[in-house]
Amino acid sequence: MANALITGGAGFIGSHLVERLIKEGWTVGVLDNLSTGSWDNLDLAQGPSLIAKTWDVSVPWPTEKFDIKWDVVVHLASPASPIHYQRLSLETLRVNSRGTENAIEAALRDGARFVYGSTSETYGDPEVSPQPETYWGRVNPVGPRACYDESKRYGEALTMEYWRRTAIDARIIRFFNCYGPRMQLDDGRVVPNFIRQALLGEPLTVYGDGSQTRSFCYVSDTVEAIYRMMTGSKLAGHVINIGNPWEMTIREFAQAVSAAIEVPLQIEYRPLPQDDPTQRRPDIQKAEQLLGWRPVVDLPEGLIKTIRYFRSRVR
């Protein structure tokens, strides 16, 4: 039991993490500006151990208002889906640069551990598969995804430099695609897109020819990994991939969603967006060795839980 401050805690991954921490007896602070999240996501976590504040973490923080000393700060605040981070491009650049610095400074003030939520998009459109943490990536620094990819890369550089130059215990997680309940129906990511379209009996939109690959990690597995990253010892200065190494093509994923919802597979092909990565698969050997972690929820099980959540929301 300890005190954790989670930025972006009203979002998809953040809300599941907050719920888990509260269940384990932690006191949890959340700072979120609700740009892509909602306090409704924290309905199940309400109680005296949750202190939630609406705040843009890219501007200096109201830390004094919490009146609590944090043991861990987890920085998850950032738009995560291409639709949102391109709509909020400048805000995305700020939250991963200034926002990350504010989060690190808050951790430093309290002598807290710092965990930065980065992304597999730091690898860009990779030339190697699976991607190990040692791969430097192939990113277009001026393309339409750069506001996200490059700001996350800057956030990582900042985290590592603070770790090198101060006493802070800082760690970086690179999340690969994570899915589950509380994703937004209309955030344009492939999981909610396909589920919404299949539930409405519409064709599933596939960009390109559908041969590009992705790997999908169920949110409870992701949260378990964050928990171990927050609480494990001797992880300072480490960057660790968190994702499911089970890689599939987007066409295969469309088949899996149609089968789970029991509708015939219909696909509508559209042009591939610029800089869309052709392959994404994490090398998770480091997570296995240092965190003793690997995903345990398989795709059919995760899809059933996710579809159950979306069914009541699709009209």
Ligand SMILES: NC(=O)c1ccc[n+]([C@@H]2O[C@H](COP(=O)([O-])OP(=O)(O)OC[C@H]3O[C@@H](n4cnc5c(N)ncnc54)[C@H](O)[C@@H]3O)[C@@H](O)[C@H]2O)c1
């Ligand atoms: N979900 C994934 O598959 C995935 C993959 C790679 C990386 N990530 C990273 O994990 C983190 C969480 O992603 P998610 O899928 O839960 O996204 P999300 O959009 O559901 O959650 C992000 C949260 O951050 C909040 N936020 C954004 N800007 C803010 C700001 N300036 N100040 C305060 N709050 C702010 C949003 O309101 C939202 O609640 C992000 O940093 C994202 O880049 C997620």
